[in-house]
Amino acid sequence: MTDTVDVDLLARLQPLMWLGSEGLREVLPLCRMHAFTRGADPFRAADWSGQVVYLVRGQLWVKLPEGAARVLVGGHELGMNPVARGGMVPLASKAITDVGLLSLKEDTLDILVTWNQLATPGESAQGSPDQTDWRMMSGMFAVDNLTVGAFASLPPANIQALLARFNRVPVKRGQVIIKQGDPGDYYYLIESGRCKVSRLVAGSPVQLAELKEGDAFGEEALVADTVRNATVTMSTDGMLLGLSKQDFNQLLRAPMLHKVAGDEAERRVAAGAIWIDVRFPAEYQTDGYPGAINIPLNDIRQASAALDSAKEYIVYCQTGRRSSAAAFLLSQRGFHAFLLDGGMRARAGVMESVK
DSSP: OOOOOOHHHHTTSTTGGGGHHHHHHHHGGGOEEEEEOTTOOHHHHSOOTTEEEEEEESEEEEEOTTSOEEEEETTSGGGGSOSBBTTBOOSEEEESSOEEEEEEEHHHHHHHHHHHHHTSOOBOTTSSBOOOOGGGOTTTTOHHHHHTSTTTTOOHHHHHHHHHHOEEEEEOTTOEEEOTTSBOOEEEEEEEOOEEEEEEETTEEEEEEEEOTTOEEOHHHHHHTSBOSSEEEESSOEEEEEEEHHHHIIIIIHHHOOEEOHHHHHHHHHTTOEEEEOSOHHHHHHHOOTTOEEOOGGGHHHHGGGSOTTSEEEEEOSSSHHHHHHHHHHHHTTOEEEEETTHHHHHHHHHHHHO
16 A cells, blocks of 8 residues: 555644644655554664654554553544654554554754744734734745755744844835945845846846745855845845844854864864865965865855765855855855854964964
């Protein structure tokens, strides 16, 4: 028998049922089904580390960690709650009939439930209902955005403050949102609509990318504390979520920038991490670190698609300014990226003092 997972099935499981239909559709591709025949012990036949596991079909005898023995029936009563979670699995189990188990990464579920609860409309400080239901912003609450994207490294304590400080900005097709050469003042997330990114090269605009719902922009100038290096123009009408520079630095930048000193960087590289030099090729060719990959900052968005998400990367430039922006962009895309604190200048100073 082939088990299929659908939204109706997920809507019967705790705490998945609280995610709503949109949230469940996002979770659906991340769920896995596992079939076991009568007489099998599912919790000895597979490794369930880091998984939340539900019994969705058949009858299963289990001896729980506290010692009680029960017969669970898939999809009914206790079966709606996880059979195993957080490394806590039955001491023993036996399939009374053929059974089907559904699994989902526990961290993914926990992140989604946390955001869902904090994003639910509630009472404002004045006692009137807050009608902003952040869960309806499908781009912002895409699973990728919350688990490996822009908000994956955000501490739970920062979530509600972040949601409260975003400003909704209606925009029109053709409207310029940020302009190359202007100072950085806001970070933007696209709730709805599309926009194009372009840069003046030899006096002529060159389109670099098109951004869609759930994508973010404007972070480079804020992280590096410099001017905008590109222009972003709306391709359609839409809605943006804007976050001021001060709020961005406090709530997003700090949690996502992981700094390492030179000695720790070297230990990580010796253990398999890879240097990324974000300077221009001419600078890299002069004194780039051995084994480093050269990806100039302005190419980091496009080039990140070729990087290995299982690897660690140590990002550097001369002073740490450009590399801080690059490290943020990589972390925002789910990479294990670390910033060489103070850049090559600081590392060279330490090495010189040791001589």
